[in-house]
Amino acid sequence: MKTRASSPPLHVHVDESTPVHVHVKKSQRTSPSKAAQVSIVIYSSGSQTGVSLKLPSVSDTGDLRLTLYQYKTCPFCSKVRAFLDYHGLPYDVVEVNPVMRKEIQFSQYRKVPILLADDGETLQLNDSSVISSAIKTYMISKDKNLKQILSYYPEMKYKDEKGKEVTEYSNKYWVMLGEQEVEEHYPSKESMK
Ligand SMILES: N[C@@H](CCC(=O)N[C@@H](CS)C(=O)NCC(=O)O)C(=O)O
Numbered sequence: 294m295k296t297r298a299s300s301p302p303l304h305v306h307v308d309e310s311t312p313v314h315v316h317v318k319k320s321q322r323t324s325p326s327k328a329a330q331v332s333i334v335i336y337s338s339g340s341q342t343g344v345s346l347k348l349p350s351v352s353d354t355g356d357l358r359l360t361l362y363q364y365k366t367c368p369f370c371s372k373v374r375a376f377l378d379y380h381g382l383p384y385d386v387v388e389v390n391p392v393m394r395k396e397i398q399f400s401q402y403r404k405v406p407i408l409l410a411d412d413g414e415t416l417q418l419n420d421s422s423v424i425s426s427a428i429k430t431y432m433i434s435k436d437k438n439l440k441q442i443l444s445y446y447p448e449m450k451y452k453d454e455k456g457k458e459v460t461e462y463s464n465k466y467w468v469m470l471g472e473q474e475v476e477e478h479y480p481s482k483e484s485m486k
Pocket residue numbers: 364367368369391403404405406419420421422
C-alpha cells in the first residue's frame with residue numbers, strides 16, 4: 294500500500310537554476326479525509342512567481358480503493374504508477390507472474406496493467422491510457438460514478454493483419470468532461486495540453 298499524502302502542505306524554496314528533488318516519506322494508507330493537498334511552489338529572488346504543480350487532494354477520489362495488477366518492468370504499468378503517485382492516490386499492487394498469469398485469471402483481457410477500482414462496486418479498468426483518463430475524469434467529475442465514466446471508453450475488438458485479435462478502447466487519450474467542467478478546469482486551450 295502506498296500513499297504520497299503529506300501533512301502539513303509542503304513548500305520548497307529554490308531559485309530558478311537550482312534542481313530540486315522532493316522525497317515524501319511513505320506511510321500507511323491514510324483515510325481520504327486526512328490526506329493533505331500537496332503543492333510545489335517555485336520562488337524567484339524571494340518573490341512568488343506561481344504554483345508550478347498543484348495536486349488535487351486525495352479526497353477527490355472519495356472512497357475509491359485501487360488495486361494495480363502489473364509486471365514490475367512493464368512500461369505501461371510504470372506509466373500508471375507514475376500517474377497514481379503524481380496524484381497522491383493510494384493503491385495496492387499485485388505482481389503478475391508473466392508466464393502463468395494466474396493472478397489475472399479472472400480477466401478476459403490478458404494484458405497488464407489492469408486496475409481494479411472499487412467505489413462500492415468493483416470495476417475493471419484495462420489499458421494504461423484508459424486507466425489514467427478514466428481516473429482523472431472521475432477526480433474532476435462531481436456527478437458521475439466510475440461505471441458511467443467507463444462507458445465513455447468502449448471496448449473495440451478487431452483482427453490485425455496477422456489475424457490476431459486486438460483489443461482497443463475509444464477515447465482512451467481523453468479526459469471526458471462536460472462543458473462546465475472544461476471551463477472550470479481548463480480555462481484556456483493552452484492549459485489542456
Ligand atoms: N495498450 C496497452 C498495452 C499493454 C501491454 O502491451 N502490456 C504488456 C506488458 S508490457 C502485456 O501485458 N503483454 C501481454 C503479455 O505479456 O502476455 C496499455 O497501454 O496498457
